[in-house]
Amino acid sequence: MPQPPSTEEDIDDDFVPSQLGIKDIISLWITQILQTYGDEESKDGAPVCEGSVDDLVGGPIFLALYPYFLRYGGVFKLAFGPKVFMVLSDPVVVREVLKEKPFAFSKGVLAEILEPIMGQGLIPAPYAVWKNRRRQLVPGFHKAWLDHMVGLFGDCSTQLVKNLDAEIAKGNGSAIVDMEERFCSVSLDIIGLAVFNYDFGSTTRESPIIKAVYTCLQEAAHRSTFYFPYWNLPLADVLVPRQREFKNNMNLINETLNGLIKKAQAFEGTEDLEELQNRDYSKVKDPSLLRFLVDIRGADVTDSQLRDDLMTMLIAGHETTAAVLTWCLYCLAQDRELMARVVAEIDDVMGPADGETPTAPNYEQIQKMELVRLCLAEALRLYPEPPILIRRCLEDVPLPKGAGDANVTLIKGMDVFISVWNLHRHPDCWEEPLKFDPTRFKRPFQNPGVKDWAGYNPDLISGLYPNEVTSDFAFIPFGAGARKCIGDQFAMLEATSCLAMTLRRYDFEMTKDASEVGMEMGATIHTAGGLPMKVTRR
Structure with a gap:
């Protein structure tokens, strides 16, 4: 099978992404419950955060994820009731998911939620439909x-x-x-x-x-x-x-x-x-x-x-x-x-x-x-639209460490939240991250503490706005x-x-x-x- 492409231009018509069957989903769901609430050893290596149901259901979920991120770091597993998600808030990890291995993931829960509204539209579409429609659009x-x-x-x-x-x-x-x-x-x-x-x-x-x-x-x-x-x-x-x-x-x-x-x-x-x-x-x-x-x-x-x-x-x-x-x-x-x-x-x-x-x-x-x-x-x-991107793993994906120390692997079938809210307010990637300061985009910023992150470089701005290239995936306003x-x-x-x-x-x-x-x-x-x-x- 050809190597997964990283950009639309790299797409090979013969490339077929991994598939996820119902057995994979059921098996992973049972495993996650046993690992989170039972004695079975975790296979993914991520720290576990048992979220408060009131926090996660009573208001915008992206707000509840930020204090968890500050406590548990850029990669953690969020569990509330029977639902388990991996939450990613680190630019190096996000780069791995969105750029290096985009076709190791489907839209997962997002597609299920949006299908009644958008059908097979570009956002929730599976790979085969997305490839054809993007080339048309x-x-x-x-x-x-x-x-x-x-x-x-x-x-x-x-x-x-x-x-x-x-x-x-x-x-x-x-x-x-x-x-x-x-x-x-x-x-x-x-x-x-x-x-x-x-x-x-x-x-x-x-x-x-x-x-x-x-x-x-x-x-x-x-x-x-x-x-x-x-x-x-x-x-x-x-x-x-x-x-x-x-x-x-x-x-x-x-x-x-x-x-x-x-x-x-x-x-x-x-x-x-x-x-x-x-x-x-x-x-x-x-x-x-x-x-x-x-x-x-x-x-x-x-x-x-x-x-x-x-x-x-x-x-x-x-x-x-x-x-x-x-x-x-x-x-x-x-x-x-x-x-x-x-x-x-x-x-x-x-x-x-x-x-x-x-x-x-x-x-x-x-x-x-x-x-x-x-x-x-x-x-x-400060107010990313949308504040969370959702993916589902189609194969096991070992993650780079970025700002953390844990060896984490995303397991096939796992649901993933990419917290853009957390990423854009990451204290290791932005000076005074909660301050509204548009001039920050004119100043370079680096932090050797975030392993393999190139930092922010205003010289790389090539269009109407700074983007993921300028910030090495610390800023992804349009994905x-x-x-x-x-x-x-x-x-x-x-x-x-x-x-x-x-x-x-x-x-x-x-x-x-x-x-x-x-x-x-x-x-x-x-x-x-x-x-x-x-x-x-x-």
Whole structure:
């Protein structure tokens, strides 16, 4: 069998990843219970943390994992009730899993949780489906399309600005606005137009689709930590109110997406990839990614697969951007000196916001706004989206030591949590890890105490943001390795455009103490109760 590839470009069509059978899972489950709660000697070598059920089920699990990480180190085994997970929070170990041996792992529990929502979409898809769909999707994010999307980002953010202006006018000079809700709305409108050519119009009205999506994601989070999969029982979707609501919401979402696919298929297009990537998108009636996918789809790609792709991009494409904008503004509002520097950079690049007509940055201006982009990167460091990556071992994988001393092996069938929250706040990898400091990304940092870790090197930044290469896997805002998010550049362009347009025009003040802004976990980290801000014109 060929060696497992580490990047998408290295994929050999003859490569077949390891498979995991039901016997493997049952055998491992019994072994883990005996090793954790009985007298059988542990085969994996990891320290065991018996987690508090109240900690792990009563709130966001990523918060509960951080104190365990500080106590037990970058690799430990978390056991609560019958569930056992290996928790990884060390950059050297994470590099081994995501880059060196990505195909020794499946999405495991994550795929099981997301399958009812995303089906065979890019995030939960098994290897065979993922390989084919990634090759179809990646060309869609080409330079000409991204250039055109920057204009779309500005158009949608302009509608956000007009709505904020209206709120301020009604409030005689200022208004109290839930900025998380506004960022969710504008990012949904952007993803709707960019991916589906569909106007959700959520900046001007409440969207039933987005309510359905949020409810489904909350159900996914519920299923990830509940002890028993009662939702698989016969008639659960009829007798259990939350499961009945989940079914109704999924029906609404599926009807909408299937309608959009049929609409896109009604137009004739070209299948020539080079022609598609050299389009003048300003003259294209439907510049959406769906239109691109319909044009280049192969005979073996079904409407169902297109639906799964769209659902994945709807969730991943809008949730992440809304969350990073929310937490970035939350952090900036607590540091007035830093906020002033960010606003000064925006004014220097775009000019002061004179007049009533808002203007949007172009691609070149976004590239020049380095501090704005680093603030977004720092928000992703402190509030990673998602805060946990989930994998399942398909073969035994010995782990490198990194910052620890134990000889640990991930056993075939073991479920693994990669705690991005812990990794991004690792005290051995970041100076003052809990401080919001975007300028950290301009300074090199090394720690010989983390064996085989190259440290952080700002000279390696090659795109819009520092990434896993720059930090040697201590910073993975869009994942890493072969299954890294393909929409990272799209997301950074979108977030930079929206943040620049709002900060150029408005002052923001917290209306409650920062410590009162709690966190909830869906697909990303949400605030608990919104982010109410006092908004005034500059």
